Amino acid sequence: MILDIPNKTLTLLDGTNIPLVIVQEISPPMQGNESVDNYFEMIKVYVTALGVDLDNRDLKRTFFNNLLRENKKEVIRLGFEKPLNVVVKHLNRILSGFIDIEKFAFGSLKQGNDSIMDFYRKVKEYYKLLGNVEELHLKNHFIRGLSRDNQLEARRCRLDFQLDELVERLSALEDLTNQDK
Template identity: 55%
Template sequence: MIKVYATALSVDLDNQDLKEIFFNGLSRENKIEAIQFGIKKPIKKIVKRIKKIDIGFTDIQKFQFGYLKRGNNSVMKYYIKIKKYNETVEYEEKQLRHQFLHGLNSDN
């Protein structure tokens, strides 16, 4: 939509006034992300970053909240992924075991 708006006004996407309008139209969470990412960056890059976040949780976020599932990964690859993500989160062994088992399907 921002491209359509810029085209209608015949302004460049990196026009400062357009950036302010764009920024003011963002949700609170997206404003925070834009600020952390860098509001001086081109709008295209900011939009790309926000779209990435809006798509859904990353695997590590799913892990943190207990929603990570094994999916099509082998049990071993899933275990390796869990161990890798735990380097950041640092769950105790009991919680890590719970997260691992919770992500397995009934066949496993």
């Protein structure tokens, strides 16, 4: 047996030449400093090279693992089970502009140093005392009174959730952030 690397052939003892196929492992792309769109384009090339579907579970995990940390948080907020096209669209929407949080234009309670859950309890108690039970007003008051950072988190989580679900997500994000401290 003779191995001829420059000609990419393997000659067997019987004289048969077998072409060598040298396979290079393809490393998955990383987002790095790339925009989400550019990263997604790199993922599409990677998918083509691997011959898998865009919504392949392992590919989605690779996509997630190689995102920037802030974008990983956005995927968690949206839900990992969504198709990659939906995830990319969500990331672009979040990164490209703000939802009009000013439509929630009133509020006298402020979050201050309270946790999300403590502030939510105070707002609910306040609204009970006022006799106002309409959820939209409660939601508006709650969001308007949040700290600026938490208002941004609420926007990132999507303001169209029911208030209880929004509070639950904000609280989970707050817990995750507090673990970093």
